[in-house]
Amino acid sequence: MTDTSGRVTACLPIRSDMDLAWVRQHVRQAAAQLGFGLVDQTKLVTAASELARNTLVHGGGGQVESTVLETGAARGLRLAFSDQGPGIPDIERALGDGYTSGGGLGLGLGGARRLVHEFSIDSRPGEGTAVTVICWTAGAPRPREESR
Amino acid sequence: MADHQTAVHQESSAQEVGDFLRRRREQIAQRWADEALFRTVFTVSRDEAVEAGRAVVEALAAVAVAGRVEDLGAAGFATVRDQLGRMAASRARTGATSARIADEVAALRPAASELLSADLADSPRELAEECAVTLTALLGTLRLVVLETALSAGQELIDRQRLQLLEVATPVIKLWTGVVAVPLIGTLDSARSQVVMESLLDAVVSQQARFAILDITGVPTVDSLVAQHLMKTVAAARLMGAECIVSGIRPAIAQTIVHLGIDLGTVVTRASLADALAYALHRQGIAVVDQDRSGPSAR
Amino acid sequence: MSAPIAGSSGTQVPVLKLGTVLLVTLQGDLYDEAAEQLQRNIGEAIAASSVTGVVIDISGVEIVDSFLGRVFAEVAAHAKLLAAQTVVAGMRPAVAITLVELGLTLPGLRTALNAEEAMRLLSPASTPLHHSPARQESP
Structure with a gap:
């Protein structure tokens, strides 16, 4: 992942489906403030919704920390989701389309990865899962552009 | 010192x-x-x-x-x-x-x-x-x-x-009530494909167009990334309730697409922009009549 | 921009019956629970009366994630079992682009530009588009 500096703008709990709505609203506002276009805002909010739901449904609840990044001319938003749930036994498989352990179409993780510019996941069985994503405003490097 | x-x-x-x-x-x-x-x-x-x-x-x-x-x-x-x-x-x-x-x-x-x-x-x-x-x-x-x-x-x-090129190079044209088209000219890269997709879909909403035509007559080459963008545009238009037609696929490009193993099977394609418009009109039940043949000639 | 409008209990999405068509208008952000409640309500409404079509107007929806996408797909599948067609109408461009990127193309769903056209599509008297079923093919 790119540098770790930046200021944390919010830390939101993810304990219920009402919290999911708050996460979506917060991310929408933060992205709009940073100057993301409508399509990029929508992609980021959708990715946040998928990941927050994963945290709630599979991780048994947790939190998301949102950070505004500024490196030179580029500005971005980093969202770090974490839970203390059972963890994901096979991350590679979980990132593939169609994998699901709960309700849904099994597009959560892999789909969210396609909606953001940077994606990293760390999960240990029995200890929990941490997923971090970054989106940059247009004009910034897009390292994920070529793949897929 | x-x-x-x-x-x-x-x-x-x-x-x-x-x-x-x-x-x-x-x-x-x-x-x-x-x-x-x-x-x-x-x-x-x-x-x-x-x-x-x-x-x-x-x-x-x-x-x-x-x-x-x-x-x-x-x-x-x-x-x-x-x-x-x-x-x-x-x-x-x-x-x-x-x-x-x-x-x-x-x-x-x-x-x-x-x-x-x-x-x-x-x-x-x-x-x-x-x-x-x-x-x-x-x-x-x-x-x-x-x-x-x-x-x-x-x-x-x-x-x-x-910046100007990105904006100017993608004019969305209304061809008929309910039919919009983008004639693409020049090389398509990822950023431009994105702009094309967004402006075409915006036009679908503003014109309430049931048909959207992507004309690629002026595009010299199509690689797998561009083909994917075309497919995504077609899929997004369908989700919005519009049908997307890709026209002007030249023989060389058709060959490339086959070579790349890209399946355009679900996409409606036509040889030229005119054919695509004819298709869209026909689907809306509109017929274009040649007056010279149906009545006395004006000349 | 739009605040969540559906409380965890209470506020329900209105399901309107127009002739033989159910019209459901979604607005703003929908809680998961409200979406599931809506799914049950639609199912009951179809079963209770002779409904031939369901129109879900999402022109006021800014976000469709895989959860809501699944709700649409299940409503359509359920309706089909009861011989009713489902049309999702008015999806915004940004939402459509995001869904495609997400990998959610909802192949089984019929779509329309707006609720009016969706109603026309479902009404038996409508003049169908020539060679019409092209839009329904699923890959």
Whole structure:
């Protein structure tokens, strides 16, 4: 992942489906403030919704920390989701389309990865899962552009 | 101690050169007006060239007096940066390369240094040499300033044009009530494909168009990334309740698509934009009648 | 921009019956629970009366994630079992682009530009588009 500096703008709990709505609203506002276009805002909010739901449904609840990044001319938003749930036994498989352990179409993780510019996941069985994503405003490097 | 001496020397020589430039401003400007750099830019009147030369000499004098002979960012240059940029741009327009422009700036030196050595003929030899070195350094800095200004102006132009190209190159046209089209021309990259997709889908909403045509007649090549963008646009249009037709797939591109193993099976394709429009009209139950055949000829 | 409008209990999405068509208009952000409640309500409404079509107007929806996408797909599948057609109408461009990127193309769903056209599509008297079923093919 790119540098770790930046200021944390919010830390939101993810304990219920009402919290999911708050996460979506917060991310929408933060992205709009940073100057993301409508399509990029929508992609980021959708990715946040998928990941927050994963945290709630599979991780048994947790939190998301949102950070505004500024490196030179580029500005971005980093969202770090974490839970203390059972963890994901096979991350590679979980990132593939169609994998699901709960309700849904099994597009959560892999789909969210396609909606953001940077994606990293760390999960240990029995200890929990941490997923971090970054989106940059247009004009910034897009390292994920070529793949897929 | 020795270092200190040198510094004092340099400072006094810079001061000396500054004084010289102010004193001889008129003569230097007159000579520069005949040099290629000024002569070819200010073709209308020689007075204009002289006037421009005066401003540059004045700026150099200010930089020298401030003791910042080798500083590109010296405040003195600020007043002529614009003018130098315009001159360099004007030379570049007539086909002069950066190296050529640099040479032309360098060619300003002899005129000034001849005057300087004449002025300092009676001064101590050491001071005269110091001053010659300082003047050379000063004009070297001027050369860098001109090049830097020209390059950054060029970069700005490129950035601006790239943005304009993105916007201008994707006009969405209403062909009929409920039918919109984008004729794509030139190479499609990822960023442009994104813009195309967004403006076409926006037009689908604003025109309430049931049919959206992507015409790729003017696209020289299609790689797998571009093909994927086309497929995504088709899929997104379908989600919105519109049907997307891809027209103008030339034989070479059709071959590439087959080679890449891309399945366009679910996409409606037509040979030309006209065929695509005919398809869209037919699907809406609209018939186009040839009046010449159905009734008496007008002619 | 739009605040969540559906409380965890209570506020329900209205399901309107127009002739033989159910019209459901979604607005703003929908809680998961409200979406599931809506799914049950639609199912009951179809079963209770002779409904031939369901129109879900999402022109006021800014976000469709895989959860809501699944709700649409299940409503359509359920309706089909009861011989009713489902049309999703008015999806915004940004939402459509995001869904495609997400990999959610909802192949089984019929779509329309707006609720009006969706109603026309479902009404038996409508003049269907020539060679019409092209839009329904699923890959």
